Amino acid sequence: MKECFVMKEDEKKNPVFFSSPLERSGEALFIIKIGGNVIDDESNLYSFLKSFASIKEKKILVHGGGKIATTIGNKLGIESKYIDGRRITDDETIDLVTMVYGGLINKKIVAILQSLKCNAIGLSGADGNLIPATKRGNKTLLSGEAINYGWVGDINPDNINTSSWQLFINNNLIPVIAPLTHDEQGHILNTNADTMASVLSIALSKWYHVHLIYCFEKNGVLTNIHDETSVISELHEKFYNQLKQDKKLFAGILPKIDNAFNAINRGITNVVIGNSDNLLQLINEEGGTKIIA
């Protein structure tokens, strides 16, 4: 396991001040995930990327999709398809998200970061086989109906190509990752960005003190979704299970929290869920919801 940031005896007597406690480690790595709500608003996105660019430590940005894929899909006559509440990625939808996530969003972010002197490199999990995945198999419902999710990828967490990741990170190339993988049969797969960030954090925690930050449009995990001041500052698993049982959390946030617990339970240094507007505070462990192992 990793070293903790424990003060040495002489530091206690004569403390050294840091602008952030994280500057103590040359090996801190921030893995930051943003979702559609940040991406959809140009001015929000720019201000977020300005904060991201200013982080001095090693860093990776994982981005999700956004409404723009739906907007462009509508113009192209591609309808969103759902079976049993799950989105299905058919042939035309995988082409759409490959264009929008892998092209439009990814390269726009890269161009903005480059203008901010942050040496961003836009990639997907398919590039360099950085995040190996497998096409999700069919699922049979209780009714007997089989669901074919289409071109959806499930990550193989034990096969992350950590040497290529280190090559980028240690050579001042800042990865900006689109939520796409491939199936080793020549097809791109639509892949959950929250899971990507979590799996990547776990794999790289062997080499770095990984801090995983999930940024979204809310101030953290809220006990009352209509009250932004109802942030749970520290979330233990027992408390989380109780909140789930009491149906106090909205369904959309559950997979994000599950990914966060998965990461913190597998040895990464720190996991925080918070508002993308407050990235620099979240990095300094101020605000948001800290996930506790």
Added chain:
Amino acid sequence: MKECFVMKEDEKKNPVFFSSPLERSGEALFIIKIGGNVIDDESNLYSFLKSFASIKEKKILVHGGGKIATTIGNKLGIESKYIDGRRITDDETIDLVTMVYGGLINKKIVAILQSLKCNAIGLSGADGNLIPATKRGNKTLLSGEAINYGWVGDINPDNINTSSWQLFINNNLIPVIAPLTHDEQGHILNTNADTMASVLSIALSKWYHVHLIYCFEKNGVLTNIHDETSVISELHEKFYNQLKQDKKLFAGILPKIDNAFNAINRGITNVVIGNSDNLLQLINEEGGTKIIA
């Protein structure tokens, strides 16, 4: 300048056979450019990529656009705009080509190459600032009319980031490059793929024995565009100038040949223009048009 492939005295007496003369150098680098005609036909593309994947030496693939951008643009209601015969890249067109070139085409090629066990990594000139560029300035016509080309990039040939290129090439990451750059102001720029391949070849020729191969749908530079057997096997600049003067070459191929001469005159090992169906022959210096300094 670089070493030539000169046989040693004992090899002359007792020659060693190579499947390709290029295998003699650990430092050979093939930079191969494909255009729209290869990309537009799925079966052609697959067969080309199978040949590309089988090349044992270090390699880079630069791809152009293709009709698919026009097809998707039409569906989205984006018309191709021309002024004085030049295509203009306005706001909606740059988004279109960023999606299609940087996303759809680039990632499809990566997924196919990965399935062929070729460790492709899809990038653009903007990623890692690999190919620095500047937005093309307005041009004033004789009529006094000013042409604004829009989001078009002119490459800065002296600033190619060769250390990052070497990082990929020397670590078995095979770059697949989309014809996009950025303007350092946060915008993506549409950039000519032929020029990218030429400029990159020149920059990397300091480190590798670069072989630049322009693949397209014809067998080479033809004296009669309707006769595929009229291939000029070796093209000297003097002969080229004569052919241009006599208007024997179709206009579309002139920028490609100019790029080819620019490369061969700047010290790269070999430049060939030929048919994408014959990639492996072209690599072995069989067929196509060899550009002679």
